[in-house]
Amino acid sequence: MATIGVFSSASNPYSTSSLYNTTQTAAAAQSSTTTATQAAAATQASAASQEDSVKLSSEAQAKMLYKQGQSVANIASSLGTDTKTVNNYLGITLEKEIEKTLETTLTAKA
Numbered sequence: 001m002a003t004i005g006v007f008s009s010a011s012n013p014y015s016t017s018s019l020y021n022t023t024q025t026a027a028a029a030q031s032s033t034t035t036a037t038q039a040a041a042a043t044q045a046s047a048a049s050q051e052d053s054v055k056l057s058s059e060a061q062a063k064m065l066y067k068q069g070q071s072v073a074n075i076a077s078s079l080g081t082d083t084k085t086v087n088n089y090l091g092i093t094l095e096k097e098i099e100k101t102l103e104t105t106l107t108a109k110a
Contacts, residue, residue, distance in 0.1 A: 062089040 056064070058079050065075045076086045087093070 058085075059089040062086050066090055 058081065061079060062075050065078065066072070070078075072083050072086050072090070072092070076083045079086070087097075
């Protein structure tokens with residue numbers, strides 16, 4: 001005759017409650033790893049955006065905006081300065097501006 005052993009759920013590693021606890025522990029570990037990974041990615045993204053930031057001087061901003069086709073008056077308004085200051089940043093004198101306007105007018109008529 002064979003003897004049948006009696007196991008309690010605490011001693012049986014294959015019991016339903018033991019498997020449930022193992023699944024919960026694995027899910028918690030995965031969740032914590034995911035959260036840590038997401039936090040690390042957010043930190044890296046934040047650091048990258050700070051590294052890529054550059055604050056341009058007013059003169060550099062004026063030159064950039066002028067190359068993009070903005071008028072001196074618009075540039076002065078956006079920088080909070082007057083047009084004389086922007087002209088100084090750009091190296092524009094009244095004579096150069098008159099010559100440029102004449103060249104544009106003459107080329108358009110030709």
